Amino acid sequence: MTANAGARTLLRLALRRDRVMIPVWVGLLFVLALTVLTGYQGLYSEEAERREFAAGINTNTSLLAFYGPAHAASVGALTAWRLGAAAAVLVSVMSILLVVRHTRAEEEDGRLELVSAGVVGRYAPLTVALGTAFLANLALGLSVTLLLMGEGAAGAVAFGLAWTLTGTFFATVAAVTAQLTGNARVANTIAITLLGAAFLLRAVADSGGANGPTWLSWLSPIGWGQQVRPYAGDRWWVLALPLAGAMLLAALAYSLVARRDLGGGLLPSRPGPAQAAPSLRSPLALAWRLQRGALAAWAAGFAVYGLVFGGTIEGVDELAGDSPSTRDAIARMGGTTDLTNAFLVTAFGLMALTASVYAVQAMLRLRGEEAHGRAEPLLASPVSRVRWAGGHALIALLGTALLLVVGGVTTGLTYGLTSGDLAGAMADAMGGALVQVPAAWVPAGIALALLGPAPRAVAGAWAAIAVFLLLGQVGPLLELDQWAMDLSPFTHVPKLPGAAMAVAPMVWLAVVTAALAAAGLYGLRRRDITA
Template identity: 55%
Template sequence: MNALTGTRTLARLALRLDRVRLTAWILGLSVMPMGTAANYFQLYPTEQELRAVSGVLTNPSLVALSGPLFDLSIGGLTAWKIGVTEFILVALMSMLTVVRHTRTEEETGRLELLGATVIGRYAPLTAALLVTTLANVTIGVLAALGLTATGLPAAGSVAFGLATALVGTLFAAVAAAAAQVTGSARAATGITGAVLGGTYLLRAVGDTGPTWLTWLSPIGWGLHVRPYGGERWWVAALFLVTAAAFTTAGYALAGRRDVGAGLLAERPGPVAAAPGLRSSFALAWRLHRGLLLGWTLGLAATGAVMGGAAAGIADLTSPNQQLSDVLARMGGRAGFTDAFLGAIFGITGMVAAAYTVQATLRLRHEESSGRVEALLATRVGRVRWAAGHLVFALLGTALLLTVAGVAGGIAYGAQIGDVGGQVGRLLGAALVQLPATWVLAGLGTALLGLAPRLSSLAWAALIACVLITELGALFGLSQWLLDVTPFAHVPKLPGAAFTVTPVLWLTAVAVALGAAGLAGLRRRDMPVT
């Protein structure tokens, strides 16, 4: 038996387990670019209309958000609009797939059971990378074919598909290495997610400031393949070399650790628990504090970067109807700067919602790992146990949005000389997103209580919110579908007037979903694996 024995069998098993999940990812990420191009052909049928909007898209603030526009054409506009979103989503798909079939399998003990059969040391990691790479290549090929089918040049379409596949493959390699370093799937996902967030910020700063920072970011590399704008095929070499380095590191680390353990050994705990660890709430704090700290630092950096970039919107001196339409889709009609800020904090709210979902689903992780049984054998009840985690999902999100709003207000206020006035305005724009994130927490709780095996659908709901919010107006979706996402009902502060009614409705929906979930949690069997 060699180290790769059983790779084919494990790859087939992974494809079987992820047949629905990966199919949804592949179809969604393949159709998005094609749909965007088709709609731009309708929105801008003539070169004159394209030229009218060109001044908007080259504004530094929008460049920080979506990257540079390399060519004034339907293809260039499509790559500008969908490129960053496509790259982030394909990176998330790759990260989650690799971690699920490596570290998660070890953490649950299933991989150790498989390892007792004829399975080589490197077979699980190889199978995870093969499946993820296959998914990325499929997305790239289908995206290229779809863009070509809309009438865009074949070379640019292939470049876009190639960039998408390479971004996903690179982050699969990063996840493979992270899964060897840590002892938990949550930590591996957190490390890879931090790398993804950092690369986005590096690109945003590099595209509007020191350009060398962009070349430290794989997302920046993907944009600088320059689909439809004088393709740079040599940039693919950066992806291949970096992915090979992370993959090599992953295999090297996998051969130097025990199954079920990470390269960084967990510290042994004290013989007796500290006095402050005598309640279920204290235990929840112990489990959530690292995650909350990491997200807090990330949201602070994001708020500061995007708040600082917002000042550039005021430089737009020749607004036109196309500009009004673009900014209206982004966040309102009460002024270009306020519309941009509304868009920024709408996106920030959805980013913070990722923490909300992650913290809520910690309940499911504790249940499936078997640790909750020992806790519930004490005087701690189910609702009390769940409430300890939900406090951090709800109030932790409030902390994240507060930090983002304050950081954005300071950065933007410093640019225009009004720190005191802007901190309050942007803090309000951030916190008004809170009820929408709570709806996702309520949905996650309802799934945990009523259908625990489907709890991962909370992530699907968040991704659907992102896609509908970002692309719904462009695709001309029906208003009823746009209204499905809770973020569609959030007041578009600071540009629009604040209305309390939608905030109250969103909060009521979140409470109702959470109550249903807790009621189901009290009555169902535990654990459900």
């Protein structure tokens, strides 16, 4: 039997298991690229407008840190600039989750041990995981290449390859971290932490502009994708860096597989205490113990987002320039004619959508506890299902509010320091962030409403977030009918700052969330656990 025996069969099984997950990821990233491309085509139809916009980018420290420099002023180059760093992070997250899902998570759940009892080689599961991630990245690269082909074939291929190889590189990073620890969540955390470090290293390199430490960008895998410069020179040789790095990390992962026991990691696991601390005597305390690490990581991300975004607000008028189409688009998305306030409203809407992703993830921790068999022993004790689920639901809702508060504080801080009006900027930022909380709760309510009676349908919560994202970002630009826009809870949020405060929509959103949660808890009480 060869080391990769059975890999072909396992690959078919992996693709069948991911028949929803991969198309959703690829579809969302493709729609993101489509939205950016069509936005630039509509907003900056004249070359002079694009040149003015690109010049504004390269003098804005916050935009340089978040997106990097703009190397050319064509529509293709601006699209590649906008998607080159921040969106490449999403591509890498997709790759990390796929690899850990088919390696460490399979071992942790005990399924890989059963599969390995058949005619399956030692390296086959790792080969399948890397192959699945590569196919997902290849599909994504091909789709965005075809999308951008109208702006120039060479640049489109360069950009597609940059995304594909960046994702493949971080897939091999996850392949290594999956060998280091016996826990899938820890493996994901280590890999995503390394991804965050790569993004921050590139941000430091680019934030100073041409006079900054730009050489640091060459030390970041995220920076490599930008250094390809699609539509601005197409430096094909840079693609050798992520390719070579992926090959080296893949070789390391294969060597580590051969050196460890199945089910174990190379890093020793620390045994927990023999008895639980007094603070873990309630279901809510246990939920907090399980959720606090993820919440802390999300809060750190929101703090960074707020710090970066707050520094861009003061220069929004310069970025928009004299383009009436750009000003009109920002105003329509923000619901007010004041450009700065509209920019704040739009940004906090995106922040709230991101917070709702955390809310759904935290709510679905219930499904993970149930699927891994940890819920049954707990519910066998004097703990009701409602108390068990209610603890996680409370953490999800309060955590969502905390994330928006963190984002509002850091946004107001940097906005106030750059504008010279700290008190006014903080009031505007906190108001704009807090009114988003009830809308960000609704997807969590949807997740619980699906999880309670039909846990296999929880993917509907992610689909709801995708629909809300498209309605919020594309709807105003396409001037969709109001009934369609009203399907998103974020449409009903008061447009603060700049508009009058309306309490009734926020109350109704909270009522909808409570009703969805009640329906989910009722369904949970009536079905079998793990059913």
